[in-house]
Amino acid sequence: MRLLGKYLRRYHWYFSIAGLAMLVSIGLDMFNPHLLRLIIDRIIIGKQLNLLQMALLSLLGITVSRAVLGYCKEFLFDCGGQKVVTDLRQDLFDHLQTLSFSYFDGVNTGELMSRLKEDIDNIMRAVVFGFMLFTEQCIYFAVASVLLFALHWKLALLALAVMPCIAWLAFRLEQRIGVVYEQLSDQSVRINTTAQENLAGVRLVKAFGREKYEIQKFLDQNQRNYQLNLDQAAIWSRYHPWIEFLTSLAIVLVTAGGGFLVMREELSVGTLVAFSNYVTMLIWPMRMLGWLTNLLAQCLASVKKVEALFREQPEIADPAAPVVSAVIAGRLRFTDVSFEYNGRTVLRNINLDLQPGSTLAIMGLTGSGKSSLINLIGRYYDRSAGRIELDGVDVRDWPLKLLREQLAVVMQETFLFSDTITENIQFGSGRATPEQLAAAARDAQVDEFVAELPDGYETVIGERGIGLSGGQKQRIALARALVKQCPLLILDDATSNLDMETEYRIQRALERRSGMTKIIIAHRISAVKNADEIIVIEDGAIVERGTHQQLLALGQRYYQTYREQFQGLLELAGKEEQSHAV
Numbered sequence: 001m002r003l004l005g006k007y008l009r010r011y012h013w014y015f016s017i018a019g020l021a022m023l024v025s026i027g028l029d030m031f032n033p034h035l036l037r038l039i040i041d042r043i044i045i046g047k048q049l050n051l052l053q054m055a056l057l058s059l060l061g062i063t064v065s066r067a068v069l070g071y072c073k074e075f076l077f078d079c080g081g082q083k084v085v086t087d088l089r090q091d092l093f094d095h096l097q098t099l100s101f102s103y104f105d106g107v108n109t110g111e112l113m114s115r116l117k118e119d120i121d122n123i124m125r126a127v128v129f130g131f132m133l134f135t136e137q138c139i140y141f142a143v144a145s146v147l148l149f150a151l152h153w154k155l156a157l158l159a160l161a162v163m164p165c166i167a168w169l170a171f172r173l174e175q176r177i178g179v180v181y182e183q184l185s186d187q188s189v190r191i192n193t194t195a196q197e198n199l200a201g202v203r204l205v206k207a208f209g210r211e212k213y214e215i216q217k218f219l220d221q222n223q224r225n226y227q228l229n230l231d232q233a234a235i236w237s238r239y240h241p242w243i244e245f246l247t248s249l250a251i252v253l254v255t256a257g258g259g260f261l262v263m264r265e266e267l268s269v270g271t272l273v274a275f276s277n278y279v280t281m282l283i284w285p286m287r288m289l290g291w292l293t294n295l296l297a298q299c300l301a302s303v304k305k306v307e308a309l310f311r312e313q314p315e316i317a318d319p320a321a322p323v324v325s326a327v328i329a330g331r332l333r334f335t336d337v338s339f340e341y342n343g344r345t346v347l348r349n350i351n352l353d354l355q356p357g358s359t360l361a362i363m364g365l366t367g368s369g370k371s372s373l374i375n376l377i378g379r380y381y382d383r384s385a386g387r388i389e390l391d392g393v394d395v396r397d398w399p400l401k402l403l404r405e406q407l408a409v410v411m412q413e414t415f416l417f418s419d420t421i422t423e424n425i426q427f428g429s430g431r432a433t434p435e436q437l438a439a440a441a442r443d444a445q446v447d448e449f450v451a452e453l454p455d456g457y458e459t460v461i462g463e464r465g466i467g468l469s470g471g472q473k474q475r476i477a478l479a480r481a482l483v484k485q486c487p488l489l490i491l492d493d494a495t496s497n498l499d500m501e502t503e504y505r506i507q508r509a510l511e512r513r514s515g516m517t518k519i520i521i522a523h524r525i526s527a528v529k530n531a532d533e534i535i536v537i538e539d540g541a542i543v544e545r546g547t548h549q550q551l552l553a554l555g556q557r558y559y560q561t562y563r564e565q566f567q568g569l570l571e572l573a574g575k576e577e578q579s580h581a582v
C-alpha cells in the first residue's frame with residue numbers, strides 16, 4: 001500500500017477537500033432527523049406555528065447544502081482518484097518500457113495486459129469510491145448508533161439486534177459471489193483469448209478445415225461462462241431475499257416497539273420518526289459491508305501485483321560512469337565473446353573486427369546463434385564473457401540510449417504498427433526530413449508497391465487497414481531502419497521473403513550507403529556473397545570465415561550451401577561445357 005500512498009499524497013488536496021465535504025454532509029444528514037422530530041412534535045402536534053418558517057428554511061438549507069456538498073465530494077474524489085490512477089497506469093507503462101528483453105522472454109503478454117488494465121481498474125474502483133464509501137459508511141454507523149442510544153437505548157438495542165445478521169449475510173453473499181466473480185473474470189480472459197487466437201489464425205483454421213473443432217472449443221468456453229453466471233445468480237437469489245427480509249424486520253421491530261412506547265407516552269411521535277431515520281442509516285453500512293470489503297480486498301491484491309511489477313529491475317542498465325566515443329564511425333570489435341541464456345552457452349569465443357563502412361555477413365544453420373550474436377551489440381542481452389567495443393569503447397560503458405541510437409536493426413520477425421506507411425517508416429526517427437524518408441523508401445524498394453496503393457504512403461496498414469505481403473512488410477521494415485541513418489545497420493534475415501530481383505536492387509542501394517557498417521544475417525548465398533567478410537556459425541562458434549571466393553575455395557560448409565542453392569545452375573553450366581567440347 002506504500003505505492004498507493006505515494007500517489008494519494010500527490011493529490012491530497014482533492015481528497016482532503018472531498019473528505020471535508022463528506023464530513024459536513026454526514027453532519028447535515030444527522031441533523032435532518034432532529035429537524036423532522038421538531039416539525040412533528042412541536043409544529044404539527046404542539047401547534048407552535050411560529051417555528052414553521054425557521055424549520056422549513058432549515059430543511060431547505062440542509063437539502064441545498066447537501067446537494068452542493070455531495071457534488072463537491074463526488075467530483076473531487078472522482079477527479080483525484082482518476083488522476084492517481086492515470087499517473088499509476090502511466091508510470092507502470094513507463095516502467096515496463098525500461099525492462100530488458102530477458103524479462104519479456106519469461107512473461108506472457110496477457111499477464112502484463114491484465115496488470116495494466118484489470119488490476120489498475122480494481123485500484124481505480126477503490127480509490128474513486130471504495131475508500132470513500134467505506135469511511136463514509138463507518139462514520140454513519142458509528143454516529144447513528146450513538147444517536148440511537150441517546151434517543152432511546154432499549155429501542156436502540158432492539159434495532160441493533162438484527163444488524164449483525166444482516167452484516168453476516170451480506171458478508172457471506174459477497175464472499176461466495178466473489179469466488180465466482182474471480183472465476184468469471186478468468187473465464188472472460190479465456191473467451192477473449194480463444195476468440196482472438198481463432199480470428200488471428202482464421203486462415204490457418206480454414207486451410208486445415210478445423211472450423212468444427214474451433215467452434216466446439218469456443219462453445220465449451222461459452223458454456224462455462226453461462227454456468228458461472230448461473231452460479232452467481234443462484235448465490236444472489238439465495239442470500240438477497242434474506243437480507244431484504246431482515247432489513248424490513250428491523251424497521252418492523254422498531255415501528256412496533258416504538259409504537260408501543262408512543263402509546264405508553266414514553267416516546268414522542270417525532271422521536272420515533274427520527275429513530276426510524278437513524279435505523280435506515282445503520283442498515284446501509286451493514287448491507288454494503290461485504291461488497292466494500294470485497295472491493296478493498298481486490299484492490300489490495302491488485303496493488304500487491306502492481307508493486308511486484310514495479311520491483312522488477314532492468315537487467316541491463318546504464319553504466320555508472322558512461323563513456324562516449326570521440327568519433328562515432330561504426331567500428332565494431334568482438335574479442336573472445338561468449339554468451340549464455342540461463343546457463344546454456346549459445347556463443348563461444350567470437351572474435352570479429354569490422355572497419356567502418358564494411359559489411360559482415362553471417363550464415364549458419366537455424367538455432368546456431370546468429371541472432372544471439374547481433375543481440376549483444378545493442379545490449380539487448382549482455383555477453384557472458386569477452387568484450388564488445390563500438391568505436392573503441394566497450395558497449396557496456398556507452399550510455400544505453402546513445403548506444404542504441406547508433407544501431408538500425410531489422411529484426412527477424414517483422415512488426416509493423418496499425419498505422420500509415422509513413423508513420424511506420426518514420427518510427428524511431430522523428431527528425432527525418434521528407435527527402436530522407438523518400439530516399440529510404442526508394443532504397444528499400446517500398447516506392448514500387450506503394451505507388452499502387454489507394455492512398456500511397458498515407459495508406460493505413462495492419463489490423464485497421466489493408467494487408468501486405470511478407471516481402472512488402474520486410475521492405476517497410478528495411479526503410480524504417482535506413483531512415484534512421486545510423487553508423488551501424490543490422491539485418492537479421494531481413495530479405496528472406498523477397499524475390500531475387502528485389503533483393504538484388506536493395507543490395508545495390510545498400511552498397512551505395514557506403515558510410516554504414518553492415519551486418520547481414522542471411523541463408524541465401526545471393527544475399528551475402530558481396531560482403532567483405534562472411535562468417536559461418538555452427539553451434540555458437542565461428543567455423544569458417546573469409547570472402548565469398550575464399551570460402552568457395554575452402555570447399556566446406558559454405559561451399560556445400562553454395563552447391564545446394566546453385567545445383568541447377570552448376571549442372572546447366574556443366575552441360576554447356578560438354579556441348580562446347582563436343
Ligand SMILES: Nc1ncnc2c1ncn2[C@@H]1O[C@H](COP(=O)(O)OP(=O)(O)OP(=O)(O)O)[C@@H](O)[C@H]1O
Binds near residue numbers: 105341366369372373
Ligand atoms: N530468449 C531466449 N531464451 C533462451 N534461449 C534462447 C533465446 N533466444 C534464443 N535462444 C536459444 O539460443 C540458441 C540460438 O538462437 P538464435 O536465435 O541466436 O539462433 P539463430 O542462428 O538466429 O537461428 P535462426 O536462423 O532460426 O534465427 C537456440 O538454441 C535458441 O533456442
